[in-house]
Amino acid sequence: MTDLTWLSTRKLAALIAEGRVSSEEAVRAHYARIDEVNPTVNAIVTTDPERALAEARAADARLVAARRAGEVLPPLHGIPMTHKDTHDTAGMRTTLGSPVHADRVPETDDLVVARLRAAGVVTTGKSNVPEFAAGAHTFNPVFGTTVNPYDPTKSVAGSSGGVGAALATGIQASGDGSDMGGSLRTPASFNNVVGMRPSNGRIPHTPPGNAWAWLAQKGFMGRTVGDVALLMSVGCGPLPEGPCSLPEPGSVFDLPEFRLGADYQPSLAGLRVGLSPDLGGMLEVEAEVASTVTASADVLARLGAEVDGGVPDLREADEVFRVQRAYDFVATFGELVRAETARPDGGRVKQAVVWNTRLGFELTVDDLVAMDAARGRLWVATQDYFTTHDVLVLPTAQALPFDAELEYPESINGRPMENYLEWMRAVTLISATGCPAISVPGGFSSGGLPIGIQIVAAPGRDVDLLRVAHAFEAATAYGQRHPDL
Numbered sequence: 001m002t003d004l005t006w007l008s009t010r011k012l013a014a015l016i017a018e019g020r021v022s023s024e025e026a027v028r029a030h031y032a033r034i035d036e037v038n039p040t041v042n043a044i045v046t047t048d049p050e051r052a053l054a055e056a057r058a059a060d061a062r063l064v065a066a067r068r069a070g071e072v073l074p075p076l077h078g079i080p081m082t083h084k085d086t087h088d089t090a091g092m093r094t095t096l097g098s099p100v101h102a103d104r105v106p107e108t109d110d111l112v113v114a115r116l117r118a119a120g121v122v123t124t125g126k127s128n129v130p131e132f133a134a135g136a137h138t139f140n141p142v143f144g145t146t147v148n149p150y151d152p153t154k155s156v157a158g159s160s161g162g163v164g165a166a167l168a169t170g171i172q173a174s175g176d177g178s179d180m181g182g183s184l185r186t187p188a189s190f191n192n193v194v195g196m197r198p199s200n201g202r203i204p205h206t207p208p209g210n211a212w213a214w215l216a217q218k219g220f221m222g223r224t225v226g227d228v229a230l231l232m233s234v235g236c237g238p239l240p241e242g243p244c245s246l247p248e249p250g251s252v253f254d255l256p257e258f259r260l261g262a263d264y265q266p267s268l269a270g271l272r273v274g275l276s277p278d279l280g281g282m283l284e285v286e287a288e289v290a291s292t293v294t295a296s297a298d299v300l301a302r303l304g305a306e307v308d309g310g311v312p313d314l315r316e317a318d319e320v321f322r323v324q325r326a327y328d329f330v331a332t333f334g335e336l337v338r339a340e341t342a343r344p345d346g347g348r349v350k351q352a353v354v355w356n357t358r359l360g361f362e363l364t365v366d367d368l369v370a371m372d373a374a375r376g377r378l379w380v381a382t383q384d385y386f387t388t389h390d391v392l393v394l395p396t397a398q399a400l401p402f403d404a405e406l407e408y409p410e411s412i413n414g415r416p417m418e419n420y421l422e423w424m425r426a427v428t429l430i431s432a433t434g435c436p437a438i439s440v441p442g443g444f445s446s447g448g449l450p451i452g453i454q455i456v457a458a459p460g461r462d463v464d465l466l467r468v469a470h471a472f473e474a475a476t477a478y479g480q481r482h483p484d485l
Contacts, residue, residue, distance in 0.1 A: 004026055041152065043165035136423075289397065299476055313385070316375070397427075
């Protein structure tokens with residue numbers, strides 16, 4: 001039964017739809033795998049087997065009735081799935097990894113969870129996160145640290161680190177996450193899975209909260225590109241309440257080459273690729289990471305792509321990311337940080353959140369005006385780049401998975417990192433552009449640690465991005481290597 005947990009989401013969904021496997025069997029296998037591996041990695045922090053099994057039995061009954069009536073059920077019918085602990089789940093504890101919300105139980109689902117459940121998902125629990133999803137290492141004072149399945153002394157990255165470890169260990173095949181500064185992509189790299197940050201508006205931002213937000217995006221992770229595309233097909237689409245939502249339906253991600261039984265031969269003939277292991281000298285990158293990115297050029301060339309070393313002008317990206325992130329932290333956490341830091345005990349919020357929020361409090365109108373102007377110049381530079389290139393390839397993470405006892409790598413190649421954001425510039429620079437980006441397994445270090453490569457496309461070209469990632473995945477098969485726990 002445990003073998004069910006190593007199937008792709010597409011394959012498991014097909015077996016359930018055919019009646020060859022019941023949703024209850026899938027849920028029981030899912031929980032059995034959690035019991036088996038979670039004591040090692042600490043990926044799943046909340047479960048509700050009684051609720052999930054009741055939902056699974058109801059799903060099985062609906063399948064019987066639907067087959068008699070000739071009805072078609074949604075594509076994820078009966079699939080067990082945990083959700084990121086920053087995404088509200090109605091009736092299930094959602095803590096955001098913070099003591100402030102340790103016992104919080106929302107009354108409604110976040111949009112991304114609601115859409116997955118409407119597609120048939122059985123909610124089984126929550127995956128671990130850094131406190132308030134701040135940082136690229138998954139630890140918090142409520143549930144502790146999630147560690148890397150390939151080496152439990154190493155970081156799993158973050159903030160979607162819990163779901164990354166869940167995928168890598170066979171707990172589930174795909175899941176939801178979010179990404180402001182790499183929180184879908186970096187855990188994908190560290191766990192040898194796939195993580196995609198979509199274009200703004202694919203999964204709309206809606207009230208409550210800032211409906212005009214653009215830097216942070218919800219998205220999906222999977223063991224395969226095809227499963228990420230499947231979740232995109234049900235999770236994306238316009239919504240009137242989302243003023244920036246894109247008009248295309250999620251069905252645009254239902255690509256023929258991803259379907260089971262597709263006769264697929266990977267080809268990137270004519271694709272124009274810019275590839276750089278350090279973004280033309282902008283990034284400090286560990287040697288084994290850089291060599292893995294460089295080696296991917298041969299794979300792309302064999303698939304028919306035209307590869308050169310061209311990179312976009314990202315000189316404005318650091319400042320755009322810094323100011324917009326600080327603004328977003330104030331918008332989200334400002335009142336909480338004020339209240340907590342005024343407490344006699346200094347508050348229950350970690351210093352990284354306080355630091356980011358204080359940066360926001362210090363912003364002036366001039367800072368915001370200058371940031372908008374810089375963002376405009378960055379947009380023009382990005383659009384110009386994609387007139388001569390279809391995708392950009394670079395590292396996802398500048399360093400290999402680091403010691404789980406650290407908050408972040410303190411240096412790369414002997415160069416000190418000034419703060420916990422600097423080692424993530426390979427992903428934060430891309431976030432600032434608004435481009436969709438995906439991390440796919442790219443190889444392994446000499447010590448057996450995963451290394452992801454990041455592929456970036458022009459804003460709105462999410463479907464094309466998935467096609468490129470799928471071809472690379474099919475040509476390399478790095479994602480088929482699982483950790484030995």
